[in-house]
Amino acid sequence: MRAEPPAWAQAAALLEEAADLLVLHRDFAAAVERCEAGCDSLGPGPGPGPCPGPGHESFAEVKCSLCVVGIQALAEMNRWREVLSWVLQYYHAPEHLPPKVLELCILLYSKVREPQVMLEVGSSWLRAHANQSLPEFGSLLELYLAQVLLPLGRFEGAEELVRGCAVPDSEQQLQLLGTIGQSRRRWTQREETRSAAEEQQDPATETLLGVLSQKLLTMLTLLRRALRSMSNHFYLLPYKKMLLATFLLYLVVVRLDPASPTSLPFIYKLVQLFRQAWAAVLSPVHRPPLRD
Template identity: 90%
Template sequence: MRAEPPAWAPGPAQAAALLEEAADLLVLHRDFAAAVERCEAGCDSLGPGPGPGHESFAEVKCSLCVVGIQALAEMNRWREVLSWVLQYYHVPEHLPPKVLELCILLYSKVREPQVMLEVGGSWLGSQANRSLPEFGSLLELYLARVLLPLGRFGAAEELVRGCPALDSERRLQLLGTIGDSRGRWRQEEETRPEAEERQDPAAETLLGVLSQKLLTMLTLLRRTLRSMSNHFCLLPYKKMLLATFLLYLVVVRLDPASPTSLPFIYKLVQLFRQAWAAVLSPVHRPPIGD
């Protein structure tokens, strides 16, 4: 009795069918995990990367990877994308232009361009890839989304000058863009310390104002308690309750989670201790119980 063939038998026809199924799962059914599963099965059926006998199936494999990348991104698993793709192409130089483009755009969008720094450099440095019609556009994308945001201006200029796919006019334009980006980068570096210096005196001024207000409020509280003690028999714990409640209101309104509020809270504790010692004079200090 013959054994039944597996549902996902290896072969280009099965890979094409899995590609169509994965696209439906991605777009129509929004079942991203199942779409990734179909893409993996399709890539496995096509064999381990480029080589004799696989050239005619390169487009199907590329499309499977594109669908898989989109499905992983939809599941917020973008950190797995590069390693997931490289398990089917093994080295960055073998990545199809469309897959490389999609990876650069993805990691740029999530503000992690450094992930593609080495991969993109290896792909662009391959002599075999320089003859591809997409080489020039990918070089410009790599410059704009990876090198310039990371401040790699020297590497960007070297890459542009050594690219034979660029004519002299386009090369000058890109070198001008790199120069403009370097200028903006330096300007931001110079203005950043000045902004921090301007922010520190402002924070100290605000801290001083708030500290003075708190001290004034506690002084008024002390006077009020003394005035009331002449007419009512207040218990000492009422003083503590009112002062603690005042401290709670001030601290909560300042948002202790903010880093700028930490030094103020420290000073606030010191002020509270001093005010508390003044409010609870030895005459009204509560007795110590067991």
């Protein structure tokens, strides 16, 4: 029996610890640390192409599993923005990502509604000739189209990608092109419907704003008349009634609880009214004549 390399054994042990921390203990930060230590112990390693020699399959599987656990732990901590850069630091190039890691990244960024993050990475991976011979290539191409290109409206890029890639099944290529055409038509219909709705909404909005403006102007006019009438009535009050109203206003202010935070704005307004009333009472126009 051939002994496994020490680096592989260390990485496998760290993978087991990271999986336990993720699933059993829910310690996501510690799980990411174990995954980073395992990937560092394995080094860059070869790409996802055919196995160059004995031991490479186990090497690639362990590293891929470490990245999968790390991605899940980062997502659990809501650190999904770091996922792509975190993975690329161990594979250095998008075309070297394992199919499982690429699939997980596409699904993650699609779920958080940030599919544009995977535009260049997915295109680079799918255009690499070494990846087009992998059995997962067809499913990843469909996933990339459905979750990244088509939701972003990149229809021309999608058709160019499908025609440029060496899709093993010509029937699948025709099916993908048909899917792109259907998505383009639905996109166009939505845009036309949205434009028509906006055009219909503008006159209705202008009419509504005109009605609201007219109502507001009428309310302001009525309010101005009411204030003018109250002001005229206020100045016709005798001096004693004015003083009594001012005294009652002072009692209202004093009886309020000044320690209540909700009463502070109201107290401030009442004090201002009190000062205005007091100034009106003591003004030369309303001041009572002096008697000998």
